[in-house]
Amino acid sequence: MHFDSHLDGVVLAAAALVDVVTPGERRGRPYRPPEGDELTAAIGAALRAGSRRARDPAPAECAALLEVGRAARAVFEAADVGDLHAAAGAANRLLAAYRPTPELSRHDEEPWHLHFHGPADRDPSGWGGGMGVALAMVVGSENAERLGVCAAPACDRVFVDVSRNGTRRFCSEACQNRVKAAAHRARQRDD
Template sequence: MAFAHDTEAGLSAAAALVNTLGPPDGLADLPALAAFVAAEGWTGRLRADDEELAGVRALRPVLRGLWSGDEDQVVALVNRLLREGRALPQLVRHDDWGYHVHATSDDAPLEIRMAVEAATAVADLVRAGELSRLRTCARPDCADVLVDLTRNRSRRFCDETCANREHVAAYRARSAASRPG
């Protein structure tokens, strides 16, 4: 199933934000926040101060709850984020994007825009019966989250590093098991 571009972008940005929890903390300071905002293409007003950094950092464990796997809990969290963010969906067009949905104003605090964007994207997954696309990395010692947007729902790892490490470990285990004695 193909999702709208803004849904996929919102889901990917939410996963990237959750994964900054670390360790190490990926949002340890204002330059790290600025780099994250630029990498994820966030638009709108940025204060670039300690209060904004604290707000975004506090949002991360909240958004982690979107990966709980329990549909009723996820729906309750989505509704809470939309309500607290005073979401008012509207179609907008900017940069190279065609019309897509923004549910907050560009001058809303960054953490509110991030929360509402994530909630709106996850609402699309819930409505499509596709909440199982939100997963945790299959590597046992990794707690990062991922969004499986593959056609055949086959993504298991948060990134290629975890996939490669797991594949190498499996290869070594098979090799050791096949050795005599």
């Protein structure tokens, strides 16, 4: 399942950014966001999850991207539990905060497509507006349930379900395998 080539990339980057900047649990272990240069590299890698052209952000951009990722998490959490009212509210807060303006852009031999950037004083990275629009487009479509939070115990990472049947429940195969192994062990104990 794909939204469209550009939207896919921005939504995937938003999920990866949320996971980098959110403290909590990942794959059964506590997770703390990295700091300093490691944070810059991790945010750059998250943005490249959606666009191979993305670069590591400058220090001034990191602070803005931390804020974008933290705000975007609310969209995934609300969509995961089917609360489209709350998901729409969170997406609307992103749109209000980053005030995206559409602009046709062409680069890297791609066809013309829309980019959404907000004022540079609010988000010098330019990603906040695009992520706000991308998440709002998903929430405003029949595909809002494609945004989720991992169902595995001790994991709160988010994901975008691009599977054909839309039944993904875990952030990764590692979490899916942990849950399957635990269920298998429980069945063996019961027998």
